[in-house]
Amino acid sequence: MNSKAMIPMVDTLAWHQPIQQELRAAASRVLDSGRFLMGEEVTAFEQEVGAFLQANQAVSCGNGTDALILALSAAGLGPGDEVITTPFTFFATAEAIVRVGATPVFADIEPETFNMDPLRIQQAMTDRTRAVLVVHLFGLPARIQEIQWLCEEHSLLLIEDCAQSFGASVNGRMTGTWGDLGCFSFFPSKNLGGFGDGGLITAKTEFMAEQLKVLRNHGSSIQYRHECMGFNSRLDEMQAALLRVKLKYIERYNQERKKIAEVYRSCLQGLDVLLPAGQGHVYHQFTVLTDQRDQLKAHLASQGIASALYYPIPLHQQPVFRGLPITQDLFVAEQVSRRCLSLPVFPGMTAAQVSRVAESVSRFFLDEQAEPSYGLAGVLYK
Structure with missing residues (x-):
């Protein structure tokens, strides 16, 4: 094991150290x-x-999962409805669809972006399709303008899962504002990470926003009068106060993430690894694809560097979804899940840490002991 200090996936202490006084003042304000x-x-x-x-x-x-459930509920989705979504994301996306009684239908992803392929979305549509739940994975916006046009053409609701893309934009327009509803998470590691759980839903209309407010508060708009079956899902004052502090710095934090990604890209270009591609990335994760994923992960661990598998099992292969009909080949998602590896990236990461990670990955691929490629690009593009 390398004797140097471990580089974690996220170091919240390093991230928050410059704003400690502001955070303490905000917390004290709530306590008082x-x-x-x-x-x-x-x-x-x-x-x-x-x-x-x-x-x-x-x-x-x-929290972010509640944001998805509340959005789907406010949109009126339920039994008999199909919602098209990605098989390559965190479980909560499909879990929320099932929680409201609807059926998730998986559409395959693009190998360059890890996001849903608009063509595969169209192929997944049936007469029971009511909505598309698109995920802007790892901080990279999906092809949202094309997906929006597709939803308008077929009179479908468009819901965005922006848990990993806070601050990302397409043509100057933020993710979460393209669809009818946008869902955000403030889990501590997110781009706008809180100090516990928290979530948010953006809505196009005031009517939908009022529905969300009723649903998050036990289905009640007036105390002790309940119009529908709702949830207990309220952001607390402490989280809100602390998030207000971090919101002031979100553009700086996202710029830090982009600069880290630039160093990684510069050092890894030309090696036997596929790098994330696309416009507007805010790098919640910096995820690469390699045929030697497990060997690279072990190498990094031996150097005292964390890495993570997001996500090793695509959703359609999860045990809970074994009985779910699969309507199309999900080949790319399956291949990506076997080859993906995420490297450390967080605000407060030092230049020395970034260099150490980049150099360690580079050394792995340049080492004469490293095994030859099996034609990764060819595999992914079938």
Whole structure:
């Protein structure tokens, strides 16, 4: 094992160290207020994050998974409805579809971006399709304009899973504002990471926003009167106050991520590894593809460098979905899941740490002991 200090996937202490005083002041403000749920901090955060995203409406909630469930519920999706989504993402995306009683239908991804292929979305449509739930994976926006046109052409709802893409934009327009609804997570490692759980839904219409507010509060808009079956999913005042501090720096944080990615790209260009491609990336993860994924992961661990497998099992191969009909070949998602490896990237990561990671990956591929390629590009493009 390398004697140098371990480089983690995310170091929240390094990330937050420059703003500790502001965070402590925000926490003290909440403690002194005596108000811990649905108060001024939540209201202010919703206004500020809505303004940053240039969203028509912004409604906070308890976590990113709830954001998906609330959005699907507010859209009226349920039993008998099909929702097209990606097989290559975190489980919560498809889990939320099932939770509202709808059926997830998986459409394959692009090997360059790891995001849904618009052509495969169109091929997955049936007369029961009601919505497309698109994921902007790892911080890279999907081909959202094409997907939006496709949804408009077929009169489908478009819901965006932006858990990993806070601050990413396409043609100057933020992810989360292209669809009817956008879902965000403030899990601590996210680009706008909180200090526990938290979530948000953006909505095109005030009517949909009001539906979300009722649903997040036990189906109630007036105390002790309940119009529908809802949820208990409220962002607390402490999270809102701390997130307000970090929101002021989100563009700086995303720029740091991009600079780290630039170093990785420069050092890894031309090696036997496929690098992420596409416009507007904010690098929640820097994920590469290699036929020698497991060997590279072991090599990095021996050098005291963390790495992660996001995601080793595509959703259609998860045990819980074994009985789900698969309507199309999901070849690319399956191949990517066997070859993907994410490298450390976080605000506060030092230049020395970045160089160490890049050099360690580069050495692995340049080492004469490294095994030859099996034609990765050819495999992915079938």
